Amino acid sequence: MELRFLVLLGCFVLCSSVDLQETTKYEDKECHGTSVGFGYSGTLRNHYESLKNRYQGCTFIHGNLEITNLDDPTIDYDLTFLSEIRYVSGYVLIGLVSELDQINFKSLEVIRGNRTYRVRGDEYSLIVALTSRYNSPHLGLQELHLPALREIVEGKVLFLQNPMLCYVNTISWDKLTKGLNTVGFNNSVHYGAKAYSNNCPPCPVECEFNGISSCWGASSSLCRLDYGLECDDSCNGVCFMKGREGCCHDFCSIGCTGPTQYDCQVCRDFKMGDQCVSHCPESTYTVSQNCIDF
Ligand SMILES: *[C@@H]1O[C@H](CO)[C@@H](O)[C@H](O)[C@H]1NC(C)=O
Numbered sequence: 001m002e003l004r005f006l007v008l009l010g011c012f013v014l015c016s017s018v019d020l021q022e023t024t025k026y027e028d029k030e031c032h033g034t035s036v037g038f039g040y041s042g043t044l045r046n047h048y049e050s051l052k053n054r055y056q057g058c059t060f061i062h063g064n065l066e067i068t069n070l071d072d073p074t075i076d077y078d079l080t081f082l083s084e085i086r087y088v089s090g091y092v093l094i095g096l097v098s099e100l101d102q103i104n105f106k107s108l109e110v111i112r113g114n115r116t117y118r119v120r121g122d123e124y125s126l127i128v129a130l131t132s133r134y135n136s137p138h139l140g141l142q143e144l145h146l147p148a149l150r151e152i153v154e155g156k157v158l159f160l161q162n163p164m165l166c167y168v169n170t171i172s173w174d175k176l177t178k179g180l181n182t183v184g185f186n187n188s189v190h191y192g193a194k195a196y197s198n199n200c201p202p203c204p205v206e207c208e209f210n211g212i213s214s215c216w217g218a219s220s221s222l223c224r225l226d227y228g229l230e231c232d233d234s235c236n237g238v239c240f241m242k243g244r245e246g247c248c249h250d251f252c253s254i255g256c257t258g259p260t261q262y263d264c265q266v267c268r269d270f271k272m273g274d275q276c277v278s279h280c281p282e283s284t285y286t287v288s289q290n291c292i293d294f
């Protein structure tokens with residue numbers, strides 16, 4: 001009796017420590033996003049503090065990343081807490097953010113767009129709007145850095161009322177967004193009123209390839225590199241070589257080394273062992289992008 005209890009206890013301790021290793025092995029911190037749009041509660045300072053608490057150190061955002069209402073001139077905003085984020089499963093909304101010159105999403109590679117933000121009948125997964133001071137529109141966001149961004153899987157991109165914002169119009173958004181459901185689609189960005197500044201210096205000379213300049217900011221480390229192979233139209237935007245046989249599997253994001261779901265660089269949805277899947281099976285739970293057996 002006692003022995004059995006000990007064995008059970010032993011297993012309990014062992015099994016749970018094995019589990020722990022499994023979870024810490026992925027250096028991921030999963031965080032839950034929000035769905036409040038431009039809303040917030042409490043004071044602007046509380047709101048900023050709660051954004052910091054929510055997203056500090058996160059690598060994977062389950063849901064939407066809404067960075068809004070950073071427009072109190074008396075607060076010294078610092079958004080370095082966003083710098084580890086690699087993947088957002090919903091949309092990214094940046095709005096009413098007037099008190100920062102630059103925002104740097106240093107690591108963000110994939111905006112999945114599993115949920116989109118609807119504006120006048122269109123579905124968006126990256127929205128940047130209202131980024132200058134209401135009373136002094138010459139003060140506001142000047143650069144939005146997404147140097148690691150490789151794919152916006154679903155949804156379009158919207159810029160609206162960013163009179164100081166530079167360089168976003170040098171980015172070929174169609175290349176970043178050509179994903180599922182977008183065959184023959186070349187209309188992925190919508191520039192609304194005062195979408196960006198017309199008074200910007202050109203991209204650094206280092207950022208010019210084949211006569212086209214593309215950058216996220218005024219520094220040569222912020223050139224928008226075109227990693228893309230020209231994929232066959234039958235591919236969903238990512239491929240490992242030219243032609244029909246070169247398409248990555250549908251479950252891949254960013255790129256792949258071969259045609260199967262075992263060859264993806266990053267999974268579009270979830271990862272189960274060494275393969276990408278669209279949903280985690282029922283016998284598992286999810287931690288960040290990983291399906292883990294119960
Ligand atoms: C895509 O672009 C081409 C050339 O710029 C244009 O002729 C075509 O109508 C566009 N397609 C869509 C669906 O907007």
Ligand SMILES: *[C@@H]1O[C@H](CO)[C@@H](O)[C@H](O)[C@H]1NC(C)=O
Pocket residue numbers: 089112114268269270279
């Ligand atoms: C996308 O949304 C569906 C339905 O809400 C959900 O089942 C699925 O897990 C989501 N995928 C990701 C990658 O979040």
